[in-house]
Amino acid sequence: MLARPLKYARPASVAEATALLRSHPGARPLAGGQSIVNVLKLRAAEVDALIDISRLEELRTIAATPDGGLELGAGVRYVELASAPLVRERLPIVADVADGLVDVQVRNRGTLGGNICLNDPTSNFPPLLVALGATIRIAGAGAERRSVPAGDFFVGPYRCALEPGELVHSVVLAPLGGDEGVGYQTLQLARDSWALARAAVWLRRDGDAIADARVVLGCLGPRPARQGAIEAALLGGGGGEASVSAAVAAPLEGIDAVGDSHASPEYRVEMARVYAKRAIHQALAQTEAPA
Template sequence: MYPRPFEYRAVTTVDEALRVLHEVEDGKVLAGGQSLLPLMKLRLASPGVLVDISGIPDLSYIRPQGENAVEIGSLTTHDTVAHSALLQERCPILPAAARGIADQQIRNRGTIGGSSCHADPASDLPPTLLALDAEFSIVGPKGSRTVPAKEFFVDLFETQVQRDEILHHIQVPTLGPQWGWSYTKFNRREGDYPIVGVAILVRLDSHGRRLEEVRIGLAAVNPTPCRARAAERFLQGQEISPAILKEAAHRSTEGLHPGSDMHGSSQYRRDMVQVFVRRGLEEAVTRARLAGGNP
């Protein structure tokens, strides 16, 4: 199907984009177009004006913010995230999640900002950014503001970014040597959206025996990407053992309401969350022990 007629405005600066969004009533930002254009063709979205920000050079970058963080411009493509040496060194879970998105053509066009603002609960980057406690910097007519990941994703396909605002960049932390990570995407075919996605970060004590901090981000199990808070709370401070990790996997489905579709029933998704949380915790603990010199 063809989209409904729309006006196309290509902008080259953030100020120009904000001006156009402010002037028009039903404008919508276009970044990589990999989610918005299919929606328009299906007529599930019919903006009057497409404000194409893909030509704004200042929004595509990955740079260090001191020693403790990395800043990623919203127009940075999945492919650039997947191959960033800086992210690989400081925050390797993010390139790992980006590498599994769709296919090469989509990774060349799709952006981290677009994926975040689209807020599809079955996407790979949002649960990873949630587990990282990332910070989202939004610019609009009233200036700029920073929103923590736990507040950014509001509802199904809805975020804190308002109609006349733009997501400018995302900040993620540098993971030190006591951190381990794992990103698991369970799907049937390479490049499909996850049936279940599990992003895990663990921080161990200096002996590699105790879990100081655990963060578990989940995709495709609730209307928004979410954290498995009950399992996180249970694991904090625990001595690592197979029984503890199994019990945490069991608790990771508390508060989840996954839908059923052709890829799997609600119960199947809950079962898969438990399987992949347990495996993900084991993998993350192994990585943390190796990184901390406690194999």
């Protein structure tokens, strides 16, 4: 094997999976394997055992919630999110993001739960889920479940709020009202490559004015970064070109931009502002025009 020798288990239920994770501290769950398998091939991490959760039907459902929202199983693959009529109908942005993710091979295998648990700073879903105000349902021992707001779930780079022995069970999303809009904009190195800047925006309009907003930046720090100052600058405004441009010039919060072979920190920060602006306009365009 390319990887170092390790144990493998395929539990039959979520409860069995969490029990195995609890009893094997060096074990990691295997869902789509789009990140962990690469890490194992490079022998870049110490993993004693893989707990294969990819076939647990309980994690693979896409369900309508009574309030008109969605509950998306952690094991749902990107290709399924992209093509599910229910997702298209209720939260098309989620389908669009899944549809544009990397390449077809990754979309066929990669899962929503894997994406958010990895919490790579360039991951697609963390900023979107924070912007959408999602709730992460977590499976603990037995039938135990707890919920964490997306804003608290993403702890640091490659770290999330899961405790040892826990798995993400599902992601719960509230419905979008007619006066609400979502924007999601990314600058990529190439069509199917790294993101250099990413912004996700949710906002609600009340008449002429923006009444509520969540502006979240990806790629710029340890976790998806809510931009309180930009949000505050937007509130009460009409969302015109000049006011949005002024808002995204506000001081950025919670970011720690680092350079790499693709872009400097300065460029990343500037692009974050540009893409925040574009995402805000995208979101505004979806809200009902004021009467």
